[in-house]
Amino acid sequence: MNKFDRHFWIPYIILLVLIFIRLIPFLYPESRTWGFNHLIFLPAPYSFAFICLAMLALVLPFWKKSEILGESYANWFVASFIVSDRKYYYRALFVVCLTILFVLFSAGTHYLGDGYGYLKILGSSDRVLEKWSEVGASELMSFIQSLLGAKSEQTALISFQIVSYISGFVFVLLLFSISKLVSDSSVTRLLTFCLSILSGVLLLFFGYVEYYPLVWLLMATYLYFALRFLKTGVGLLVVWVIQLLGILFHLQLAIFIPGTLYLTFCSGKGRQIYNSYKKILWFLIGAGFLGIIAIAYHKYTTDLYFQDIFLPLFYGK
Numbered sequence: 001m002n003k004f005d006r007h008f009w010i011p012y013i014i015l016l017v018l019i020f021i022r023l024i025p026f027l028y029p030e031s032r033t034w035g036f037n038h039l040i041f042l043p044a045p046y047s048f049a050f051i052c053l054a055m056l057a058l059v060l061p062f063w064k065k066s067e068i069l070g071e072s073y074a075n076w077f078v079a080s081f082i083v084s085d086r087k088y089y090y091r092a093l094f095v096v097c098l099t100i101l102f103v104l105f106s107a108g109t110h111y112l113g114d115g116y117g118y119l120k121i122l123g124s125s126d127r128v129l130e131k132w133s134e135v136g137a138s139e140l141m142s143f144i145q146s147l148l149g150a151k152s153e154q155t156a157l158i159s160f161q162i163v164s165y166i167s168g169f170v171f172v173l174l175l176f177s178i179s180k181l182v183s184d185s186s187v188t189r190l191l192t193f194c195l196s197i198l199s200g201v202l203l204l205f206f207g208y209v210e211y212y213p214l215v216w217l218l219m220a221t222y223l224y225f226a227l228r229f230l231k232t233g234v235g236l237l238v239v240w241v242i243q244l245l246g247i248l249f250h251l252q253l254a255i256f257i258p259g260t261l262y263l264t265f266c267s268g269k270g271r272q273i274y275n276s277y278k279k280i281l282w283f284l285i286g287a288g289f290l291g292i293i294a295i296a297y298h299k300y301t302t303d304l305y306f307q308d309i310f311l312p313l314f315y316g317k
Contacts, residue, residue: 012061019054074186082180082189091176099169106161106207115209118160123153136249137211160209167213168205172197174220181227211250218246222256229263236270239263261285 025037039047060066080090110116122145131138145151145159179193204213222242229235243260246253265274265281274281299306 008061012058016058019058022054023051071187074190077190077193078186081176081193087176091173095169095172098172099165102165102168102205102207107209110209112203112208113210113212115160118209119153119156122156122159123151125151133251134211134249136245137214140214140249141211157209161207164205164208164213167217168202171201171205171213171217171220174217174224178220178224178227181224181231215250215252218242218249218253219256222246222253226256226259226263230266233267236263 021036022039025031025033025040029040039050042050081087081094084090110119122141141156141159141163144162145155148155148158175193175196178196179189182192183189201216204210204216222239225235225238225242229239239260243253243256246256264270300310301307
């Protein structure tokens with residue numbers, strides 16, 4: 001690169017810190033550095049390969065030809081998967097190959113999250129108690145299981161795997177469209193796609209036994225239609241439908257409520273309504289926010305299950 005301004009150094013320093021954090025568990029292997037101690041559980045050659053690749057990533061930006069090669073690869077990516085007349089063929093081929101890998105390297109154990117707990121619950125012939133925060137996802141999984149035959153842990157496992165594979169298939173397809181909408185820059189489009197597909201999220205699509213594959217599919221769907229609305233001004237109703245359905249399937253989709261409200265009032269008739277009733281709308285938003293806090297506090301003090309979701313800041317349980 002011929003210049004290193006803050007747009008370079010900020011992400012570079014973040015990358016440096018993230019790599020350093022991954023190495024801390026080697027200094028304290030007995031400590032509970034949960035969340036970034038993955039390398040100490042891998043065979044030594046894999047950990048060594050990761051460290052070598054990390055060092056390469058830190059050095060590569062200072063190689064004079066790296067920017068030229070990066071832009072060349074980004075232009076190829078956009079030309080093939082974004083603007084090409086055969087882009088849908090290339091996308092389909094890529095996603096089908098990736099989905100085959102999802103199936104071939106499907107998780108053999110289900111220790112991440114509550115996998116075995118869900119298999120026991122859905123595999124039981126007794127009445128299933130559903131969490132209020134994931135009713136839609138639970139009902140969908142039960143419906144798929146009913147199509148596979150009698151209730152058992154095996155049919156429960158296959159149901160989760162089917163949802164995981166299909167979610168991964170559609171999720172990666174959506175990444176291409178999101179990459180196109182997020183910017184007109186070839187490099188930014190490539191970075192958006194690569195950072196998403198090379199993240200830990202991809203693990204959810206290798207037969208992951210939880211509801212999170214579906215959650216991430218809904219998140220990607222929401223992001224696509226939200227970006228599409230910002231670009232074209234069309235499709236706000238679709239954003240609201242995805243928002244409401246998403247919350248029905250899993251409460252985590254409620255994180256997009258502020259974004260949905262912003263999209264509603266950022267332009268067009270929504271903006272006119274906002275300008276005309278600004279004080280009233282902010283009063284309603286404030287009252288709603290305080291109401292949510294009041295309800296959450298009531299649930300926290302009266303519902304042991306709800307209270308158990310939260311971990312005290314300064315002492316354990």
